Amino acid sequence: MSRTFLRRLRWTSLRLRLVVVFALVALTAAVSASGIAYWLNREAVLTRTQDSALKDFRQEMQNRAASLPLQPSQNELQTAAVQMAHSSNPGYSVLLVGERAKGKPVVGYSNLDGFTLSDVPKRLQDAVGKKQDVGDSNAYAYHLFWQRITLHGKPYLVGGTRIIGGGPTGYMLTSLAQEREDLNSLAWSLAIATALALIGSALLAQAAATTVLRPVQRLGDAARRLGEGKLDTRLRVSGTDELADLSRTFNRTAEALEEKVSHMSAREEASRRFVADMSHELRTPLTAITAVSEVLEEESENLDPMIAPAVQLVVSETRRLNTLVENLMEVTRFDAGTARLVLDHVDIADQITACIDARAWLDAVELDADRGIMVRLDPRRLDVILANLIGNALKHGGSPVRVAVRIEGDELVIEVQDHGPGIPEEVLPHVFDRFYKASASRPRSDGSGLGLSIAMENAHIHGGDITAANAAGGGAVFTLRLPRDPADPADDQEGDRA
Structure with missing residues (x-):
C-alpha cells in the first residue's frame, strides 16, 4: 500500500472519522427502523393467525362441543373432534376431554400434528380447568386461554377452553411454521436493507469526505510549500462557502508574507552590501593608517613623553579597527555563501x-x-x-x-x-x-x-x-x-x- 493510502486510513484521519460517523449514524438508523418494522410485522402476522384460529375454535366449541351430553362417550367425543378439525380454517388439531361416571376422563381427538394431552402446558391446563363463576349455568359462555409453545423444534399455538355449565374441555393446536418462515424472510430482507444502507452511507460519507477534505488537503499542501520557502504559492478559489473563504484568507496571508519577506530580504541584502562595501572602503585608508602607526610605534621612544601615550592609543585602536574590519569581511563572506x-x-x-x-x-x-x-x-x-x-x-x-x-x-x-x-x-x-x-x-x-x-x-x-x-x-x-x-x-x- 502507498504511504498516502495508509495515511488516509490511520485512526486520526479526518476522512476515516467522517466515514465511521456516517456509517454509525446510518447503522443506528437502519437497525432501529428494521427492528421496529420487524417487531410490528411480527406482532401483526402472529396476531392475525392467532385471532383467526382462536375465533374459529371458539365458534366450533360453541356449535359442536356444547351440544354434547354432560358425560359423552368416546365415539361422541371422537366424532365431534374430527368434525371440528375438518371444518377449521386454518387447519388445527383438536382434543376433546370429557368425564364419565366416577370422574374417569374420556378423550376424543383429531390428531394432525401428533398432538396429545401431555403436549398442553400444565399452566394452560390449570387455567382452563379452573372453575368459572358465570351466574347462568345453562349458558354456553366460556373463557378461551392460549399460549405459544415449541414442539419438536417447531412453533405452535395451543388454545383451550371449557364449556361453562357442563360439557367437554377442548384444546386446539395449530402450527406457526409458515409464519416463522415469513418472519425469517422479513428479517433477512431487513438485514440486507440494513447492509445496503450501511454501504450506501459509507459511499456517501466517502464522497462527502472527498468533497470536504480535498480543499483541506490542497490547503495543507500549500501550507507545506509555503513553509518550505515557496512564497509564491497560491490556492485556486472557487465557490462562496467557508472553505473558499479559508482559501482566500490563505492567499491574502501568503501574499502579505511574501511581500514582507521580500522587503526584509531586500533590506538584509542592502545591509550586507553596505557592510561589505564599508569594509572594503575602510580597508584602504586603514592600510595607510596602520603603516603610519607602526612607524610612530617604532619611534615612540624618541617622542615627547606627553605624546607617547597618544601614539600608543592610536596604535592599539588602529589594530582593533583592523580586526573589526577583517571580522566584518569574514562575516559578509559567510552571509554571501562564498566561504570555502x-x-x-x-x-x-x-x-x-x-x-x-x-x-x-x-x-x-x-x-x-x-x-x-x-x-x-x-x-x-x-x-x-x-x-x-x-x-x-x-x-x-x-x-x-x-x-x-x-x-x-x-x-x-x-x-x-x-x-x-x-x-x-x-x-x-x-x-x-x-x-x-x-x-x-x-x-x-x-x-x-x-x-x-x-x-x-x-x-x-x-x-x-x-x-x-x-x-x-x-x-x-x-x-x-x-x-x-x-x-x-x-x-x-x-x-x-x-
Missing part, C-alpha cells in the same frame, strides 16, 4: 601548539593532546576557531586555560575550559550571537562581539558545532566538535555539475 574550505591532513596537537605559540600563549595554556591524531580540516579556519575560543577564555577567565583533545567515534572533540566565574544562565543562549557582549557579568572587553559567532560559522562550514556550558567545578567550557573527515564542498559542487 581548504582541507588538509594535520596533526591536531601540532596545529593547536602553533596557534598558541603564534599568539604567545604558551605559558597561559595547558594543552592535553596526544600527538599523532590526524584530522582532515581547514587549518586556517581551525586556527580562527581556536584563537577566538582560547582568547575569549583568557579575557574572561584568566590563565591557565585548559585545552583538551579527544576522539569520539568519527568526531574530533576539543574542550576549552577557563577558571573564571562562568557564564550566567541567561547569557548562555546568546554567547554565539553577533555583537553580543555579556558586559554586565564579565570584565569589559574591547572585542567586536563577532569572535564567537565567526568561530561558530567556521565550525558549521566543517559540518561541526560549538556548545557553551559551565563546568561543575567552576568556569566556562566551550566544546568544539568537528568530523574527522568532512565532506569537501568543492567536491559536492563538482558532483552536482556532473
Whole structure:
C-alpha cells in the first residue's frame, strides 16, 4: 500500500472519522427502523393467525362441543373432534376431554400434528380447568386461554377452553411454521436493507469526505510549500462557502508574507552590501593608517613623553579597527555563501601548539593532546576557531586555560575550559550571537562581539558545532566538535555539475 493510502486510513484521519460517523449514524438508523418494522410485522402476522384460529375454535366449541351430553362417550367425543378439525380454517388439531361416571376422563381427538394431552402446558391446563363463576349455568359462555409453545423444534399455538355449565374441555393446536418462515424472510430482507444502507452511507460519507477534505488537503499542501520557502504559492478559489473563504484568507496571508519577506530580504541584502562595501572602503585608508602607526610605534621612544601615550592609543585602536574590519569581511563572506574550505591532513596537537605559540600563549595554556591524531580540516579556519575560543577564555577567565583533545567515534572533540566565574544562565543562549557582549557579568572587553559567532560559522562550514556550558567545578567550557573527515564542498559542487 502507498504511504498516502495508509495515511488516509490511520485512526486520526479526518476522512476515516467522517466515514465511521456516517456509517454509525446510518447503522443506528437502519437497525432501529428494521427492528421496529420487524417487531410490528411480527406482532401483526402472529396476531392475525392467532385471532383467526382462536375465533374459529371458539365458534366450533360453541356449535359442536356444547351440544354434547354432560358425560359423552368416546365415539361422541371422537366424532365431534374430527368434525371440528375438518371444518377449521386454518387447519388445527383438536382434543376433546370429557368425564364419565366416577370422574374417569374420556378423550376424543383429531390428531394432525401428533398432538396429545401431555403436549398442553400444565399452566394452560390449570387455567382452563379452573372453575368459572358465570351466574347462568345453562349458558354456553366460556373463557378461551392460549399460549405459544415449541414442539419438536417447531412453533405452535395451543388454545383451550371449557364449556361453562357442563360439557367437554377442548384444546386446539395449530402450527406457526409458515409464519416463522415469513418472519425469517422479513428479517433477512431487513438485514440486507440494513447492509445496503450501511454501504450506501459509507459511499456517501466517502464522497462527502472527498468533497470536504480535498480543499483541506490542497490547503495543507500549500501550507507545506509555503513553509518550505515557496512564497509564491497560491490556492485556486472557487465557490462562496467557508472553505473558499479559508482559501482566500490563505492567499491574502501568503501574499502579505511574501511581500514582507521580500522587503526584509531586500533590506538584509542592502545591509550586507553596505557592510561589505564599508569594509572594503575602510580597508584602504586603514592600510595607510596602520603603516603610519607602526612607524610612530617604532619611534615612540624618541617622542615627547606627553605624546607617547597618544601614539600608543592610536596604535592599539588602529589594530582593533583592523580586526573589526577583517571580522566584518569574514562575516559578509559567510552571509554571501562564498566561504570555502581548504582541507588538509594535520596533526591536531601540532596545529593547536602553533596557534598558541603564534599568539604567545604558551605559558597561559595547558594543552592535553596526544600527538599523532590526524584530522582532515581547514587549518586556517581551525586556527580562527581556536584563537577566538582560547582568547575569549583568557579575557574572561584568566590563565591557565585548559585545552583538551579527544576522539569520539568519527568526531574530533576539543574542550576549552577557563577558571573564571562562568557564564550566567541567561547569557548562555546568546554567547554565539553577533555583537553580543555579556558586559554586565564579565570584565569589559574591547572585542567586536563577532569572535564567537565567526568561530561558530567556521565550525558549521566543517559540518561541526560549538556548545557553551559551565563546568561543575567552576568556569566556562566551550566544546568544539568537528568530523574527522568532512565532506569537501568543492567536491559536492563538482558532483552536482556532473
